[in-house]
Amino acid sequence: MIKVGVVGGTGYTGVELLRLLSRHPGVTLTAITSRGEAGMPVAEMFPSLRRRVDLKFVTPQDAQLEKCDVVFFATPNGIAMKQAAELVAAGVRVIDLAADFRIRDVAEWQKWYGMEHAAPELVTEAVYGLPEVNREQIRKARVLANPGCYPTAVQLGFLPLVEAGLVDTDHLIADAKSGVSGAGRKAEVHTLLPEAADSFKAYGVPGHRHLPEIRQGLSLAAGSQVGLTFVPHLTPMIRGIHATLYGRIKHGVDLPDLQALFEKRYANETFVDVMPAGSHPETRSVRASNLCRIAVHRPQGGDTIVVLSVIDNLVKGAAGQAVQNLNIMFGFDEEAGLDIVPVSP
Template identity: 45%
Template sequence: MIKAGIVGVAGYAGISILQILLAHPEAEVIWLSSEDSHAGKKISDIRPSFNGICDLVCQKSGDLSKFVDQTDVVFMALPNGLAMKLSPMFLEKRKKVIDISADFRIKDLEEYKKWYKIDHLSPNLVADATYGLPELFFEKIKTSSLIANPGCYPTASILGIAPLLKNNLVDVNSIVIDAKSGVSGAGAALTEITHFPECNENFRAYAVASHRHNPEIDQILSWISNTKINTTFVPHLVPMNRGILATIYANLIQKITNEKLHEIFKNFYKKAPFVRVLELGKLPATKYVYGSNFCDINVVLDERANKVIVLSAIDNLIKGAAGQAVQNMNIMFGLDERAGLDKSPVYP
């Protein structure tokens, strides 16, 4: 069994990782850590949904050195700027680290500092980290010790755009991503716009042209296309708990039919068990991926405007965070990438 620890377990991503690992056939959670105010408390006292399921006691992050030797993999589900401090002690002992934050995603450290306002404390590790999007970087993930788990918006957006770039179908300067997310994407900490009276019966854009996931999206798309890409990215907050629907627009640079576009997407993801390219005419919706590691995608040709429109739906806490992290763990340890994740979405 793979011995796993979770740092930041009480947050939405951390709790979701614990939920998945408790039912994983090849993994065992041996310790948990959360904020210091949770130290000494059972996870079932902090999150009552675990009553009778898991009674592990949360440890202080400062006490984790005693667990290093017995751990095979650690999941860092922490706010930005903290995983860079804790990861080295695990990596130095040849343990595997999967970071849910943005600490190791952006390769350009000046770009990271610009968007996150943090000086990186482990710059040597950034170059070694593998971007953990299995559908694009499976082989690199297999041999990596440090995974930068993708953000939720980037996951939905990159999976939607990648086939277009790989097949040189669109003007790279024309990409617009219009994405909507449920409130859990903002994390468990309360902010004004996630306060119930502000988000209930409301639909708003936020961080327009300034969201931290924009440079992450642009970096990966630039890798795919071998050219510098700057997308227009506009996120929105939807009054629902979870889910992301990204609607992506781009100008076509060659004549093509909708049937051919659909075939390209089907072929591109034919070996990706968690990407479901829907039948022509069927559109993705967050309800149909809820609680699952699936990404539902479809592509629509707007012949009149010479544009392609891609729709991509994920559960932001599963494929956009915890599920993808476990998928990466499976690949790193040579397991079937579907292990512990092969369940249907929750419906209705």
């Protein structure tokens, strides 16, 4: 049993981590921190965890995180980068669910996140935790940058096409739709139910923080800098991301069987399910699970390929992928704690 700490347990990624870790056969939860709620039983704030988690929130000071084997940061951007170095020095491995270590270009990160980076040296060392790309590096990671929700859905959908060099990577388009939990558990007007229910909107069209992260991942896969138009939308549901991806077939390329290409790419991946040809995956088909389901289409035999990719933004898009990374880092079965059948309806 390894000892696990969670910093920032009061947001949606935090409580989702607790849901998953409370059933994980190989871990002991030793501390969950919250400055604001220190002293309150975790299950009082989250009744769904009654009888499952009997810890109280503690202050970071009282958490003795240095005694953990691994610490998850389910905090806002800019927190983990300040605390990771000390933990790593103490031999604790760090998994950051926020964006602090995702972008290798620190200047670029600073531009998009609007703050100075506190630990650029750890950025260099950090491993980007998309297991379907980086599994081997993840095993040894001391600092793990857990991917963003949109970047997970978009990269997993585009990767087979980009790696095979089939589409024009100067003009990729990702039209993505997210449930409202993606906006976090923050007291804000625009995500109140009467504002966000029964309505649909795009946001961040001029530029969204996940754009450079997606671009970085796809550029690595392509072997050259990709061009991407990324439009996120808010859809009136709690969980789920649906990415609709458009790539134009490269002029003169010899197009293989797309279905076979995708199936082969993910043949050994427990959590990526390539749906049968002609499918339209629904977000509810992965609800509460760590799965990504993907379908690939070539409408009317034209020159545009359309990929549909769905995940649960709180699981494969956040806490579940973090647990998957934990499993890889500590040699557990990759499905440990994640053997969940999606909840549908």
